[in-house]
Amino acid sequence: MMVLGIESSCDETSASLVQDGKIILSNVIHSQLIHQQYGGVVPELAARDHLNRVSQVTEEALVRGRIGFADVDLIAVTNRPGLAGALLVGYSYAQGLSLSLGIPLIPVNHVSGHIYTAFLKRPDIQLPLVALAVSGGHTSLFYMDRDHKISLLGQTLDDAAGEAFDKCAKMMGLGYPGGPLIERQAGANKIKPVKFPRALLGQDSLDFSFSGLKTAVLNHLQNRGQSDVSDGELSSICAGFQEAVFDVLTEKLRRAAVLTNCRTLAVVGGVASNQALREKMVSFGRQEGREMIIPNPVLCTDNAAMIACCGYHLYRNSSDKHFEYKVSARAIWPKYQTS
Ligand code: KG4
Ligand code: ZN
Numbered sequence: 001m002m003v004l005g006i007e008s009s010c011d012e013t014s015a016s017l018v019q020d021g022k023i024i025l026s027n028v029i030h031s032q033l034i035h036q037q038y039g040g041v042v043p044e045l046a047a048r049d050h051l052n053r054v055s056q057v058t059e060e061a062l063v064r065g066r067i068g069f070a071d072v073d074l075i076a077v078t079n080r081p082g083l084a085g086a087l088l089v090g091y092s093y094a095q096g097l098s099l100s101l102g103i104p105l106i107p108v109n110h111v112s113g114h115i116y117t118a119f120l121k122r123p124d125i126q127l128p129l130v131a132l133a134v135s136g137g138h139t140s141l142f143y144m145d146r147d148h149k150i151s152l153l154g155q156t157l158d159d160a161a162g163e164a165f166d167k168c169a170k171m172m173g174l175g176y177p178g179g180p181l182i183e184r185q186a187g188a189n190k191i192k193p194v195k196f197p198r199a200l201l202g203q204d205s206l207d208f209s210f211s212g213l214k215t216a217v218l219n220h221l222q223n224r225g226q227s228d229v230s231d232g233e234l235s236s237i238c239a240g241f242q243e244a245v246f247d248v249l250t251e252k253l254r255r256a257a258v259l260t261n262c263r264t265l266a267v268v269g270g271v272a273s274n275q276a277l278r279e280k281m282v283s284f285g286r287q288e289g290r291e292m293i294i295p296n297p298v299l300c301t302d303n304a305a306m307i308a309c310c311g312y313h314l315y316r317n318s319s320d321k322h323f324e325y326k327v328s329a330r331a332i333w334p335k336y337q338t339s
Pocket of ligand 1: 010134135136137138161162163165166177178179180183269270271272273274275300301302
């Protein structure tokens with residue numbers, strides 16, 4: 001089955017062709033650079049840019065995949081959660097395509113999409129799976145059972161980890177998006193990392209909190225006098241910040257693995273493109289004797305291949321194949337549900 005995926009929930013316009021939920025024929029990603037000058041995503045500008053790009057990006061995906069619309073069996077589109085205007089652009093475009101071409105449409109939860117990148121890395125994955133989704137909008141632990149049913153084990157009580165990267169990078173004047181910039185700065189000098197607190201929230205908690213760490217970074221900067229911070233000191237702060245975030249992520253994933261007795265683990269979402277986190281998680285998996293799946297970096301940050309892959313599995317596992325008229329785009333999806 002050939003699935004066309006479309007993603008526009010934040011600041012990436014993406015379209016992808018994925019065959020049978022595993023073979024990526026194309027994955028075109030347009031990242032909106034316009035937000036860099038504002039230090040964060042401006043929703044109105046994001047929606048307008050999606051509108052300018054979505055058809056061009058989709059056509060490019062077809063050209064690169066060497067197929068026409070007639071060969072597409074299913075359109076999968078992100079409809080929740082995300083920026084309302086941004087979601088509406090991709091969703092309306094996909095709905096228009098679906099209606100005009102007579103191709104079924106399936107709406108996809110963006111976070112489910114991130115979880116399914118584990119299947120793009122390992123199509124023959126052994127379920128159940130515990131997935132840590134760690135991005136700019138989410139830091140959550142999920143359990144996926146043998147029937148692909150997803151349940152929430154824990155989530156952040158305040159900032160997402162990626163959000164903490166972005167905000168701390170802003171405090172240090174590094175720019176946006178903060179994740180890759182903090183990663184680069186952390187590795188730029190041979191230094192001793194600053195020791196920041198780890199919020200573990202009690203012995204059994206599977207929830208996360210990063211706002212205290214953010215405040216600790218701010219206090220550290222203020223106590224040093226921000227204008228005086230040298231390049232080496234910045235590296236110490238970035239390395240210390242990363243270590244604190246990654247220690248917490250690893251410990252929570254360990255707790256979830258033990259609690260569910262799950263042998264297969266995955267780390268997905270934008271923050272999983274960080275090389276230090278990838279290495280830490282790989283050695284953690286080896287140490288624990290559990291399989292650790294971390295998708296290739298380009299599939300960690302937002303992309304439409306994950307939406308196509310998730311849409312394929314949802315469509316295959318659903319008895320009702322008429323989704324398109326029941327739903328619309330939804331900015332907020334407070335309680336995690338896949339349907
Ligand atoms: O998954 P994603 O592209 O979008 C959301 O669904 O939020 O994740 C974006 C987030 C941003 O907060 C960005 O700073 C973070 O992922 N990120 C990173 C790295 N690359 C992106 N965080 C740490 N290290 C990175 N290399
Ligand atoms: Zn995302």
